[in-house]
Amino acid sequence: MRKDYNLEKRKYVIAGFLVVIALIYGIRLFDLQLNDERYKKSADSNAFLKKTVYPSRGLMYDRNGELVVYNQPAYDVMLIPRDVQPFDTLDFCETIHITPEQLNKRFADMRDKRINPGYSSYTPQRLITQLSSQDYGRLQEKLYRFPGFFIQKRILRQYNYATAANVLGNLREVNQRDIEKDEYYAPGDYTGDLGVESSYEPYLRGVKGTEILIRDARGRIQGRYEGGRHDVEAISGRDIKLSLDVKLQQYAESLMVGKRGAVVAIEPKTGEILCLVTAPSYDPRLLVGRPRGQNYKMLTNDESLPLFDRALGGAYPPGSTFKPTQGLIFLQEGIINTSTTYPCYHGYINGGLRVGCHAHGSPLPLKPALQTSCNAYFCWGFKNMIDRRSKYGSSAKAFEVWKNHLVSMGYGYALGVDLPHESRGFLPNAKFYSKFYGEGHWSANTVISVAIGQGEILATPLQIANLSATIANRGWFITPHAVKEIADTVIPAEYTEKRFPTIDSHWYADIAEGMRMAVTGGTCRRAAIPGIDVAGKTGTAQNPHGKDHSAFMGFAPYDDPKIAVAVYVENGGFGAVFGVPIGSLVMEKYLTDSIAPSRKYMEDQMLNTSVFYAPKSKRK
Amino acid sequence: MLPNQNESSPSVFRYVDWTTVVIYLLMVIAGVVSIYAASYDFDEASMFSFDEFSGKQIRWIGLGLLLGFFILLIDWRVFDTYAYPIYIGMLLLLIVTPFLAHDIKGSRSWLTVGPMSLQPAEFAKFATALALAKLFSGYNFTLNAKAINYVKALAIIILPIVFILLQNETGSALAYLALFFVLYREGMSGLILFAALFAVVIFVVAVKFTDIMFLGIPSGEFAIMVMVMLIMIGMTFIYYRTLETPRNLLFWFGGTLILGWLLAGPCGIALPGMGWMIGSVCVGCVYLCIEALKRHRKALFIPVATALLSIGFMFSVNFAFQKLQPHQQLRILVVLGIEEDLRGAGYNVNQSKIAIGSGGLTGKGFLNGTQTKLKYVPEQHTDFIFCTIGEEEGFLGAIVVIGLYLALIIKVIAIAERQPRPFGRVYAYCVASYFIFHFCINIGMVIGLCPVIGIPLPFFSYGGSSLWGFTILLFILLRIDAARKAYA
Incomplete structure (x- = not known):
């Protein structure tokens, strides 16, 4: 037989090709098996299902031990797409009360990788969240008809009282940002939103546990890994005792019906917030369960901004409630003493400038000035301080001293309350004015309105209430906070430490006396409560957007203050119209648990009067 | 016996x-x-x-x-x-x-x-x-x-x-396509196996590297053009056994590449990159044809044909790729590492890699x-x-x-x-x-x-x-x- 030896050499080409491929595969195997730990981890995470055991969330009680927020079970309908067989969709929809269109939409959303990036037909997917217990019961009975579906128990919040939504907060599902910020969270977890739920989330949420299960490719559980030896038990969240008095909160909210504004009451000795009302508010139960999304949208679109906590986030001109701070600064700086008098000719008239005032005796010293809320007195004091170059060198330097005193009293910066979204208000500094008017081109008269809490000054109702508490304590305060106790641990140290403003405490006694006089024979006579010595200060804040805001701050009893309060009613007119009655009713309710018969008319008036707010208010 | x-x-x-x-x-x-x-x-x-x-x-x-x-x-x-x-x-x-x-x-x-x-x-x-x-x-x-x-x-x-x-x-x-090995062993030209291999390379490179641009054309296509040039030079050497012609080709291709890079890079002149490259190859082809006729070396037409066929194939790859079934397209893209579809077409391969990789x-x-x-x-x-x-x-x-x-x-x-x-x-x-x-x-x-x-x-x-x-x-x-x- 003829043999072509040239062609026979080609066996080397073919065998060589094979050997090269085998070598490449060998190198690839080396790379996969010996060079890369990633695959080992992937195999483990495939095979071991770390099933999350959700802890029960901490409960919330009010200061008197009333249960306010508790847990209720909810049920998510889950499915593993691979295991789902054709089923009676109509029956399914009727069982859990949804329309076939909604079901189709849910299926489409579940499969849409943009909406649900973790979609896989092999792993459990959440189809419908938060079934009611009734729907759950019905579905549970029929579940055998829907292969591939199962139900996962979750925890929802429930509220005993339709009150304090702004303080309590609610639960929402975590979003991508939460997951990136805190690795504790996994998609589908809940987290606190707003209020204490949000700020005390780490205490309330507890610690998730894990059950390690062996899982096959279809997500079917094949058993516990090594009999559960590596499982971690869930740790329940800590219960929280709020400093709120839920009855007082409800009462104050009822007084604020039909008005926009805020009521803040603080126990001066502890800094504990007794009530923190923003109006209008909403029933916290609106943000529970499946209707949450829809209701949240409704609240967001409401132009009265019910989700906006005016008590912490609203920055308002403090008006005359600011005057005590001025008195304190002037006394501390030696601009005045308690007997210094200033004239008031129906106002402060200086350098072609006139700040109006109402009729009262003139000239007058500090305490009567507080009693009658004399604008001129504080304008004079302010002028004498800011323009005293002999002492401070320049108006700008004097203004910085003035400003620093206010900062120490809690103005201009967030107080640090244990609730989210606190506004810092606004306190201008010298630089602000130098930029606006030019260096050295401004003096006390240029900015005189800040002396009476107008102009650039903005404060939150919480800051005003805190001033009231500081005066009640005669010179110190504790950062206001809404949580009194946390189970098995202590509240953060900042809520137990006294803070001392840069004003000597004896000056506070004089201011307190002035505020007491305002109740006994001044602007807040209506604040007087039979049998209780009340001190108070009205505020009527001018407002470029409409009618004046009505404000009040006060504390009682005068000698041993148990409650300090601030009230702010948007466009409520004079402070005495809404601020004084509401503030004094809140104090009376808290101190005596009732309203004196002589003041019932005032309560009825407050409960039934609404302030008219023009629709489409030109709020900025 | x-x-x-x-x-x-x-x-x-x-x-x-x-x-x-x-x-x-x-x-x-x-x-x-x-x-x-x-x-x-x-x-x-x-x-x-x-x-x-x-x-x-x-x-x-x-x-x-x-x-x-x-x-x-x-x-x-x-x-x-x-x-x-x-x-x-x-x-x-x-x-x-x-x-x-x-x-x-x-x-x-x-x-x-x-x-x-x-x-x-x-x-x-x-x-x-x-x-x-x-x-x-x-x-x-x-x-x-x-x-x-x-x-x-x-x-x-x-x-x-x-x-x-x-x-x-x-x-x-x-x-059954593997039986081409048999034909090769029994005398079929190695060029055909080589062509098949090169076709696979062109396909992979053209489909895979489409993102990064080079001289205004996708880097994959650029790389193929460079490969075509190198193959022309190599084939000319193998079939002509002189140094002069391949050297001339090398200088020509190298020169046009460098000039193109200079014009596009430091000078910032936007060249029609594909035209430039094809033009360069075509001039090379014409040169080889003239050599082939002048020196009576028909073998020199092989590199010319290879170059033209390769370029033609490259252009038809994208067209042909679109003609494949979507799931086949996807499988190819997944294997080439272009698509990362771990739950879909890439699921099998990824899980199988995990299985093997976790073996140690x-x-x-x-x-x-x-x-x-x-x-x-x-x-x-x-x-x-x-x-x-x-x-x-x-x-x-x-x-x-x-x-x-x-x-x-x-x-x-x-x-x-x-x-x-x-x-x-x-x-x-x-x-x-x-x-x-x-x-x-x-x-x-x-x-x-x-x-x-x-x-x-x-x-x-x-x-x-x-x-x-x-x-x-x-x-x-x-x-x-x-x-x-x-x-x-």
Whole structure:
């Protein structure tokens, strides 16, 4: 037989090709098996299902031990797409009360990788969240008809009282940002939103546990890994005792019906917030369960901004409630003493400038000035301080001293309350004015309105209430906070430490006396409560957007203050119209648990009067 | 001095290549063990239970050995004599199969014979090999003698491909393309294999590197153009054996590339990049044509044709790629690492890579693989059996299996080359070609280097058709080989 030896050499080409491929595969195997730990981890995470055991969330009680927020079970309908067989969709929809269109939409959303990036037909997917217990019961009975579906128990919040939504907060599902910020969270977890739920989330949420299960490719559980030896038990969240008095909160909210504004009451000795009302508010139960999304949208679109906590986030001109701070600064700086008098000719008239005032005796010293809320007195004091170059060198330097005193009293910066979204208000500094008017081109008269809490000054109702508490304590305060106790641990140290403003405490006694006089024979006579010595200060804040805001701050009893309060009613007119009655009713309710018969008319008036707010208010 | 021609005498077993038989036995035993591991369930099942895949496979192996034994008893000349009838019979079977078969996952390739389901496509392998061997063993047949010989050989290869494609079994059909190795061994120009390889390279590079731009054209296409230039220079050298012409080409291509880079880069002139490159190649082509005519060197037209065909192919790749089925496109893109679709088309490959990768050096141990035990890899007892070995027996086990294949195929090539007759040699090369194809594609897809083409790993994957098909293929070879002394 003829043999072509040239062609026979080609066996080397073919065998060589094979050997090269085998070598490449060998190198690839080396790379996969010996060079890369990633695959080992992937195999483990495939095979071991770390099933999350959700802890029960901490409960919330009010200061008197009333249960306010508790847990209720909810049920998510889950499915593993691979295991789902054709089923009676109509029956399914009727069982859990949804329309076939909604079901189709849910299926489409579940499969849409943009909406649900973790979609896989092999792993459990959440189809419908938060079934009611009734729907759950019905579905549970029929579940055998829907292969591939199962139900996962979750925890929802429930509220005993339709009150304090702004303080309590609610639960929402975590979003991508939460997951990136805190690795504790996994998609589908809940987290606190707003209020204490949000700020005390780490205490309330507890610690998730894990059950390690062996899982096959279809997500079917094949058993516990090594009999559960590596499982971690869930740790329940800590219960929280709020400093709120839920009855007082409800009462104050009822007084604020039909008005926009805020009521803040603080126990001066502890800094504990007794009530923190923003109006209008909403029933916290609106943000529970499946209707949450829809209701949240409704609240967001409401132009009265019910989700906006005016008590912490609203920055308002403090008006005359600011005057005590001025008195304190002037006394501390030696601009005045308690007997210094200033004239008031129906106002402060200086350098072609006139700040109006109402009729009262003139000239007058500090305490009567507080009693009658004399604008001129504080304008004079302010002028004498800011323009005293002999002492401070320049108006700008004097203004910085003035400003620093206010900062120490809690103005201009967030107080640090244990609730989210606190506004810092606004306190201008010298630089602000130098930029606006030019260096050295401004003096006390240029900015005189800040002396009476107008102009650039903005404060939150919480800051005003805190001033009231500081005066009640005669010179110190504790950062206001809404949580009194946390189970098995202590509240953060900042809520137990006294803070001392840069004003000597004896000056506070004089201011307190002035505020007491305002109740006994001044602007807040209506604040007087039979049998209780009340001190108070009205505020009527001018407002470029409409009618004046009505404000009040006060504390009682005068000698041993148990409650300090601030009230702010948007466009409520004079402070005495809404601020004084509401503030004094809140104090009376808290101190005596009732309203004196002589003041019932005032309560009825407050409960039934609404302030008219023009629709489409030109709020900025 | 006539050798004993009584083929029924037991002496045939003296000449059987026992090494190959031992490799074969090692493979099927390792296969059945792997199948047991791959299909092992948590409720302790027996390896030998006929309800299990492993038990069924043992039955297939037993019957397969019996089949092999009978093949060894047949006179080898039966295969020679009846090669065409067997081939034609098998073609007829392939033609009727789609009409008789039930639809299983879109493919109509399974015939039910009593209790068994068989895939004629697997059995057509040996028939095609016999027919090809028969063709080449014709009196004084040389492939390159006449063009008609190519037509005949191609017809034998392509007919089964067409009929198997009609059954929607793309993977099985592609295996027949491996027979081009046989044509190469029998004299087909290496240029064709080279062209096929280069076509694959062009395809991969053109489809894969489309993002980064270079000289205003995708970097993949740029790289192909540079490759074309280098190949032109290399071919000119090989076919002309002078330094001058290739050197001129080198300077020309290098010069235009550098000039283009300078103009586009530092000077910031936006060139029509593709036009520039093609222009450069075309000038090179014209130069080679002039040289070819002037010096009477027709061979110089080869680099010209190569360059023009390559560029034409490159342009048609994107067009052709769009014509593929979406799931095929996706599989290709996933393998090329362009698409990352771990839950969809890439799921199998990714899970199989995880299974193999988690095996480490020595593996997790028999029956301890979590990936395979828990059914993360679909088709793990059939097409993806190799990942069970990779996971449970580790790198060492996987290398042993690759080594077994290398030994088997090289052994088959050695057998081929010792055949006194073209019939035996061509048949043996057909066997080697099938094994090379299945080995390369199956293991390649399991470790994520090739597209997922559903073909089994011979002797390892679960399935009677594949096992019997390859057993028949191998034992006919052993029978023919055992008779090599007949005319020696």
